[in-house]
Amino acid sequence: MITNNLSWLIGGEAGQGLESAGHMFALVLNRGGLFVITNAEYPSLIRGGHNYNKVRVSDKPLTCHTNDVDLVCALNKETFEKHIDEISNGGGIIYDSADFPDAKGKDGVNLFGIPMAELAKTKGGGIIMKNVVAIGACIGLLDYDLNYFKEALKQTFGRKGDEIVNSNYNAAQAGYDYMQENYKGKFGYNLAAMKDAKQRMLIQGNDAFCIGAIKGGCKLVAEYPMTPSSSILHFMAEHSREYNVVVKHVEDEISAINTIIGASAVGIRSLTATSGGGFSLMVEAVGLAGMIETGIVIVNVQRPGPSTGLPTRTGHPDLRLMMHASQDESPRMVVAPGDPEECFDLGFQAFNVADKYQIPVMFLSDKYLSESERSVDFFDTKELEIDRGKLLLEKDLDPKEDRYPRYKDSPDGISARPLAGEKGGIFTCTSDEHNDYGDIVEDIPNRLEKMNKRMRKIDTLRKGLPAPKLIGPANADITFVSWGSPKGSILEAIELLAKDDVSANFLQIKYFIPFHSEEVAKILGKAKRIVDVEENFSGQLADLIREKTGIFIEERILDYSGRPFTAKQIYNEVKLKTGQASSKTVPV
Amino acid sequence: MASIKKASFDSVAKPDWCPGCGLFGIQMAIKQALTELGLEPHKVFFVTGIGCGSKASHWVNAYGMHTLHGRSLPIATGAKLGNHSLTVIDMGGDGDGYGIGIGHFMHTMRRNIDLLYMVNDNQIYGLTKGQASPTSEKGMKTKSTPFGVVETPINPIALAINSGATFIARGFAGDIVHLKWLIMEGIKHKGFSLIDIFQPCVTFNKINTYAYFQQRVYKLNDDPNYKTNDREAAWKKAQEGGDKLPIGIFYQETREIEEEAEPQLLKQPLVYQDIKNVNIEPLMKKFV
Numbered sequence: 001m002i003t004n005n006l007s008w009l010i011g012g013e014a015g016q017g018l019e020s021a022g023h024m025f026a027l028v029l030n031r032g033g034l035f036v037i038t039n040a041e042y043p044s045l046i047r048g049g050h051n052y053n054k055v056r057v058s059d060k061p062l063t064c065h066t067n068d069v070d071l072v073c074a075l076n077k078e079t080f081e082k083h084i085d086e087i088s089n090g091g092g093i094i095y096d097s098a099d100f101p102d103a104k105g106k107d108g109v110n111l112f113g114i115p116m117a118e119l120a121k122t123k124g125g126g127i128i129m130k131n132v133v134a135i136g137a138c139i140g141l142l143d144y145d146l147n148y149f150k151e152a153l154k155q156t157f158g159r160k161g162d163e164i165v166n167s168n169y170n171a172a173q174a175g176y177d178y179m180q181e182n183y184k185g186k187f188g189y190n191l192a193a194m195k196d197a198k199q200r201m202l203i204q205g206n207d208a209f210c211i212g213a214i215k216g217g218c219k220l221v222a223e224y225p226m227t228p229s230s231s232i233l234h235f236m237a238e239h240s241r242e243y244n245v246v247v248k249h250v251e252d253e254i255s256a257i258n259t260i261i262g263a264s265a266v267g268i269r270s271l272t273a274t275s276g277g278g279f280s281l282m283v284e285a286v287g288l289a290g291m292i293e294t295g296i297v298i299v300n301v302q303r304p305g306p307s308t309g310l311p312t313r314t315g316h317p318d319l320r321l322m323m324h325a326s327q328d329e330s331p332r333m334v335v336a337p338g339d340p341e342e343c344f345d346l347g348f349q350a351f352n353v354a355d356k357y358q359i360p361v362m363f364l365s366d367k368y369l370s371e372s373e374r375s376v377d378f379f380d381t382k383e384l385e386i387d388r389g390k391l392l393l394e395k396d397l398d399p400k401e402d403r404y405p406r407y408k409d410s411p412d413g414i415s416a417r418p419l420a421g422e423k424g425g426i427f428t429c430t431s432d433e434h435n436d437y438g439d440i441v442e443d444i445p446n447r448l449e450k451m452n453k454r455m456r457k458i459d460t461l462r463k464g465l466p467a468p469k470l471i472g473p474a475n476a477d478i479t480f481v482s483w484g485s486p487k488g489s490i491l492e493a494i495e496l497l498a499k500d501d502v503s504a505n506f507l508q509i510k511y512f513i514p515f516h517s518e519e520v521a522k523i524l525g526k527a528k529r530i531v532d533v534e535e536n537f538s539g540q541l542a543d544l545i546r547e548k549t550g551i552f553i554e555e556r557i558l559d560y561s562g563r564p565f566t567a568k569q570i571y572n573e574v575k576l577k578t579g580q581a582s583s584k585t586v587p588v
Numbered sequence: 589m590a591s592i593k594k595a596s597f598d599s600v601a602k603p604d605w606c607p608g609c610g611l612f613g614i615q616m617a618i619k620q621a622l623t624e625l626g627l628e629p630h631k632v633f634f635v636t637g638i639g640c641g642s643k644a645s646h647w648v649n650a651y652g653m654h655t656l657h658g659r660s661l662p663i664a665t666g667a668k669l670g671n672h673s674l675t676v677i678d679m680g681g682d683g684d685g686y687g688i689g690i691g692h693f694m695h696t697m698r699r700n701i702d703l704l705y706m707v708n709d710n711q712i713y714g715l716t717k718g719q720a721s722p723t724s725e726k727g728m729k730t731k732s733t734p735f736g737v738v739e740t741p742i743n744p745i746a747l748a749i750n751s752g753a754t755f756i757a758r759g760f761a762g763d764i765v766h767l768k769w770l771i772m773e774g775i776k777h778k779g780f781s782l783i784d785i786f787q788p789c790v791t792f793n794k795i796n797t798y799a800y801f802q803q804r805v806y807k808l809n810d811d812p813n814y815k816t817n818d819r820e821a822a823w824k825k826a827q828e829g830g831d832k833l834p835i836g837i838f839y840q841e842t843r844e845i846e847e848e849a850e851p852q853l854l855k856q857p858l859v860y861q862d863i864k865n866v867n868i869e870p871l872m873k874k875f876v
Contacts, residue, residue, distance in 0.1 A: 031876070201875035211871050217863025220669055222662075239871065244852040244861055246669050251695040255662040258655070258692075262666025265653055266633065266674065267859045270666070288656050378872050386864045402649060403600065419859070420651040420667075421674055423630045428645055428652035431638070439601050439646060440654075 004059040011052035012075030021131040022053025028148035033197025039065035044311040064488035124171025136175025205369035208340040212347025220270040222259035228367040229301040232273040253281040273299035290330025292429035295354030313562025314368035334512040336364040338487030356389030368564040369485040390416040397424030405436035413456030462514035472505030479527035492567030521549035610761030610787035621771035635664040637680030641708035658689030697751040710789035718792035745826035755781035808836030
């Protein structure tokens with residue numbers, strides 16, 4: 001019997017309640033103290049199509065999803081047909097026996113037919129509860145505690161009244177009972193809640209970021225919806241009154257970024273979020289924020305392009321876009337988290353950096369990280385402090401002065417900034433090149449001084465950031481280099497390689513501007529075999545590393561399929577190349 | 589007419605507009621209006637787009653923001669939401685507001701945020717040296733339309749009426765006293781105020797000159813029978829053109845402003861709210 005180590009999939013068409021079923025199944029396991037991680041794949045449509053949600057569960061911390069499936073829960077025939085071949089030896093499939101009166105499986109896969117639709121109609125509140133019957137059935141087959149599910153149903157449907165709650169209970173119980181009565185002891189996997197289960201959040205990257213943003217003092221969000229960033233708009237809007245944040249769904253992305261620039265210019269911390277296409281519309285204003293030295297936070301939850309591309313899939317195609325967007329060169333920070341904890345920490349940090357260094361901060365997430373739910377400990381907020389930098393209030397200003405030299409040069413490049421509305425602080429900010437007071441000035445000494453001053457802030461910022469460090473053993477056979485959400489799959493691939501006595505470590509790059517050239521060169525200079533892992537076509541980080549350090553990483557595992565890396569995929573790629581003369585890896 | 593007090597809104601730097609430009613009159617009207625309203629320079633936030641007139645934020649002594657072509661309205665909106673205790677005024681040209689920025693123009697009007705938007709409407713692109721603008725008359729020959737403009741011009745007043753602006757007016761740069769009055773009314777108005785301003789461009793527009801306007805403009809509000817709360821009457825007036833060009837307040841109504849619709853802003857402006865002690869425990873607990 002395999003206890004507490006399972007990969008589960010629920011599939012069906014859009015509109016069958018897959019997302020809520022997947023979420024609820026993950027939630028009931030999370031509440032039992034188990035570690036879960038979810039992954040959803042779906043096309044860009046509202047009804048129909050083939051969709052699935054995966055939940056991987058373990059009693060040990062998990063860092064990534066897997067493509068292996070031990071138990072499939074098929075809400076339609078298509079799911080059965082599409083996934084039967086993926087099921088591991090000894091695994092099983094739960095399906096509606098009415099769909100397949102004479103279902104044929106394959107060797108080593110257990111078939112668990114159950115009249116799902118009929119039970120939903122006769123025992124529950126109708127066909128709409130088929131997904132509830134299905135989850136009840138999964139819990140019954142896995143011998144898990146149904147009460148966790150009932151509790152979740154009560155929380156979800158409680159406001160709709162007892163009748164709805166009870167019919168959901170009945171649907172869940174019917175699924176559970178059917179499996180217990182017909183298949184008890186016939187499946188080699190089970191799940192058991194941990195004793196003294198620790199309370200953890202089950203949280204997505206976008207939500208983790210939003211909590212960091214709220215903690216970071218974000219007071220205004222202007223956004224135009226775009227998958228997969230819209231959940232940031234939704235989260236912030238939902239909690240806007242609780243936390244006194246103004247959230248505006250504005251007319252387009254151009255308006256979104258300019259609105260937050262206006263807000264930041266009068267001294268508030270503000271945010272916009274989008275995906276690559278929406279960011280492309282914002283590009284001009286990035287330069288404005290850099291020129292007038294106004295800090296804003298821009299989130300790009302990446303998806304594959306070009307153009308509309310794969311709207312609901314994942315990837316890391318926009319690193320270079322974010323680094324170079326807008327004419328000429330202007331200061332900015334480009335940062336990418338690798339997991340929900342980093343979404344929170346770097347999300348909080350983004351607002352401090354924007355405010356203190358008076359620069360736009362580009363926060364690069366991706367669809368997988370943004371939507372995948374994970375068991376995460378409560379965020380530690382003890383060390384988090386708001387730093388507003390050189391912000392001047394009336395007490396810091398001379399009220400007799402008509403104007404303030406707001407763009408005066410300084411050794412660190414950061415000028416003191418009066419809060420608009422304070423006496424003695426008047427200045428003009430302008431997208432034109434300007435002098436200390438913000439007057440338009442085109443003379444050469446001033447141009448050079450101001451350009452140098454703005455760009456110098458990046459060096460100052462670099463000194464304030466933690467340098468990248470290797471995760472894993474020093475002097476390893478393989479050094480992985482990557483950024484963003486592949487982090488989790490790489491960490492698990494390192495464990496898989498260790499079982500084969502191949503040692504590997506991992507250099508995660510979180511900051512691209514500023515870039516820690518010296519530290520990266522030092523680490524990679526000592527590496528025996530460097531493998532770059534990226535979800536884009538060319539290996540944008542690898543090329544950046546070459547540009548900044550001169551180190552050419554030839555071996556690149558690049559996946560631009562729109563689906564997230566799995567640990568096994570990375571492991572297999574590395575094993576394939578082991579012992580071979582190094583050559584540029586063919587994109588997988 | 590009230591006597592003009594010493595204008596503390598005078599800037600250190602001086603305008604670089606062409607001699608005789610209508611913008612001088614507009615700039616003077618703005619400074620006089622701000623002064624007569626008794627506003628303090630540090631409580632005024634003056635946002636402008638890009639264009640000849642948009643340089644005005646450098647030449648009025650107040651917190652100023654000279655931004656991007658067509659984007660001043662979202663920026664002014666953000667500034668007002670960030671600190672609604674500031675008097676936010678915004679100015680751009682006809683290319684800025686009715687061309688590249690027309691989407692923001694319409695949406696800002698329906699939002700009814702409490703700010704004044706002035707459009708120096710010279711029916712030509714000045715700073716790029718003489719191309720047709722969205723308000724250039726049909727047939728007008730310019731550098732970009734050597735055979736004459738073929739499009740029908742934008743009617744900003746009618747557009748504003750349709751888009752839900754709550755204060756809609758037109759001024760003339762050649763009548764500073766009247767324009768100053770409009771600006772004062774526009775600032776006092778609670779909600780979005782539009783003042784479209786006929787502004788002669790002495791360099792590039794040889795048709796819509798001072799003389800052209802002086803012969804045609806008449807004051808709408810001199811007519812005691814004209815009611816500014818009548819949308820239909822305003823719409824009809826907005827259609828007038830050719831030899832008779834009405835200036836004054838076309839339409840005004842009271843409607844809930846954005847700042848009142850957001851309870852987050854009721855207690856105090858966002859900028860003065862504490863951000864150092866935000867408790868996220870309740871948020872985290874929602875995910876358990």
